[in-house]
Amino acid sequence: MVRRQAYVEPFQPGRVSRGQITYPGYEHVTWEVTVQTMELERLFSFTWHPYAVDPAIDYSQEPTTLVEFRLEACATGSLLIVIPNPVLPPSPRSAASRHTA
Numbered sequence: 001m002v003r004r005q006a007y008v009e010p011f012q013p014g015r016v017s018r019g020q021i022t023y024p025g026y027e028h029v030t031w032e033v034t035v036q037t038m039e040l041e042r043l044f045s046f047t048w049h050p051y052a053v054d055p056a057i058d059y060s061q062e063p064t065t066l067v068e069f070r071l072e073a074c075a076t077g078s079l080l081i082v083i084p085n086p087v088l089p090p091s092p093r094s095a096a097s098r099h100t101a
Contacts, residue, residue, distance in 0.1 A: 011035050011044075029053050036066065044069045 011017050013035050021029045033046040047064040070081040 011038060011046075013038050017046075026053065028055060030055070034064070037068075042071055 016032060016034050018030050018032045021027060021031050029052075031048070032052070033048040036045040036047060037043050045066060045068040047066050049059040049062055050065050052059040052062075066085040068081075068083040068085065070083065072079045072081065
Protein backbone atom coordinates (compact mmCIF):
# COMPACT_ATOMS: atom_id res chain seq x y z
CA MET A 1 0.00 0.00 0.00
CA VAL A 2 1.28 3.45 -0.86
CA ARG A 3 0.92 5.84 2.05
CA ARG A 4 -0.27 9.33 1.20
CA GLN A 5 -0.25 11.93 3.93
CA ALA A 6 -0.45 15.66 4.45
CA TYR A 7 2.09 16.77 7.06
CA VAL A 8 1.13 19.36 9.62
CA GLU A 9 4.49 19.49 11.41
CA PRO A 10 8.01 19.91 9.99
CA PHE A 11 10.70 17.21 10.19
CA GLN A 12 13.28 17.85 12.95
CA PRO A 13 15.68 15.24 14.40
CA GLY A 14 14.51 13.99 17.78
CA ARG A 15 11.00 15.37 17.30
CA VAL A 16 7.66 13.76 16.51
CA SER A 17 6.08 14.72 13.20
CA ARG A 18 2.43 14.03 12.38
CA GLY A 19 0.38 14.10 9.23
CA GLN A 20 -3.07 13.07 8.12
CA ILE A 21 -3.17 10.03 5.82
CA THR A 22 -5.10 10.83 2.65
CA TYR A 23 -5.20 7.29 1.17
CA PRO A 24 -8.85 6.25 0.59
CA GLY A 25 -10.22 4.33 3.57
CA TYR A 26 -7.49 5.56 5.94
CA GLU A 27 -8.37 9.25 6.12
CA HIS A 28 -9.18 8.82 9.84
CA VAL A 29 -5.55 7.82 10.62
CA THR A 30 -2.90 10.28 11.78
CA TRP A 31 0.53 9.10 10.64
CA GLU A 32 3.14 9.73 13.34
CA VAL A 33 6.90 9.35 13.10
CA THR A 34 9.85 10.25 15.29
CA VAL A 35 12.61 11.68 13.13
CA GLN A 36 15.93 10.08 14.04
CA THR A 37 18.50 11.48 11.60
CA MET A 38 18.65 14.15 8.92
CA GLU A 39 21.92 14.54 7.03
CA LEU A 40 21.44 16.82 4.02
CA GLU A 41 21.70 14.96 0.70
CA ARG A 42 22.77 11.73 2.46
CA LEU A 43 20.42 10.26 5.08
CA PHE A 44 16.91 10.61 6.47
CA SER A 45 15.58 8.15 9.05
CA PHE A 46 12.55 7.82 11.30
CA THR A 47 10.82 5.35 13.59
CA TRP A 48 7.11 4.59 13.49
CA HIS A 49 4.40 2.09 14.36
CA PRO A 50 3.61 0.52 10.95
CA TYR A 51 0.26 -1.02 11.94
CA ALA A 52 -1.13 1.88 14.00
CA VAL A 53 -4.43 2.33 12.19
CA ASP A 54 -7.00 2.19 15.02
CA PRO A 55 -7.32 5.60 16.74
CA ALA A 56 -8.88 3.90 19.78
CA ILE A 57 -5.64 1.98 20.55
CA ASP A 58 -2.58 3.46 22.28
CA TYR A 59 0.40 2.09 20.31
CA SER A 60 3.04 4.04 22.26
CA GLN A 61 4.26 0.98 24.21
CA GLU A 62 4.64 -1.24 21.14
CA PRO A 63 7.96 -1.69 19.30
CA THR A 64 8.71 0.67 16.42
CA THR A 65 10.28 0.09 13.02
CA LEU A 66 13.27 2.16 11.91
CA VAL A 67 13.15 3.28 8.27
CA GLU A 68 16.23 4.74 6.56
CA PHE A 69 16.45 6.57 3.26
CA ARG A 70 20.07 6.76 2.06
CA LEU A 71 21.42 8.59 -0.98
CA GLU A 72 24.70 7.42 -2.50
CA ALA A 73 26.56 8.61 -5.57
CA CYS A 74 26.75 6.11 -8.42
CA ALA A 75 28.01 6.12 -12.03
CA THR A 76 24.67 7.34 -13.41
CA GLY A 77 23.87 9.92 -10.71
CA SER A 78 22.31 9.04 -7.34
CA LEU A 79 21.14 5.78 -5.81
CA LEU A 80 18.28 5.79 -3.27
CA ILE A 81 18.42 2.95 -0.76
CA VAL A 82 15.40 2.34 1.50
CA ILE A 83 16.01 0.15 4.56
CA PRO A 84 13.19 -0.88 6.93
CA ASN A 85 14.78 -2.25 10.17
CA PRO A 86 13.10 -4.57 11.21
CA VAL A 87 9.73 -5.06 9.60
CA LEU A 88 7.66 -6.19 12.58
CA PRO A 89 4.58 -8.38 12.43
CA PRO A 90 1.33 -6.69 13.43
CA SER A 91 0.51 -6.62 17.12
CA PRO A 92 -2.30 -8.98 18.12
CA ARG A 93 -4.10 -5.85 19.42
CA SER A 94 -3.87 -3.91 16.20
CA ALA A 95 -6.74 -3.44 13.81
CA ALA A 96 -4.49 -4.51 10.93
CA SER A 97 -3.93 -7.95 12.43
CA ARG A 98 -7.65 -8.41 13.09
CA HIS A 99 -8.36 -7.73 9.40
CA THR A 100 -5.69 -10.15 8.15
CA ALA A 101 -6.24 -12.97 10.65
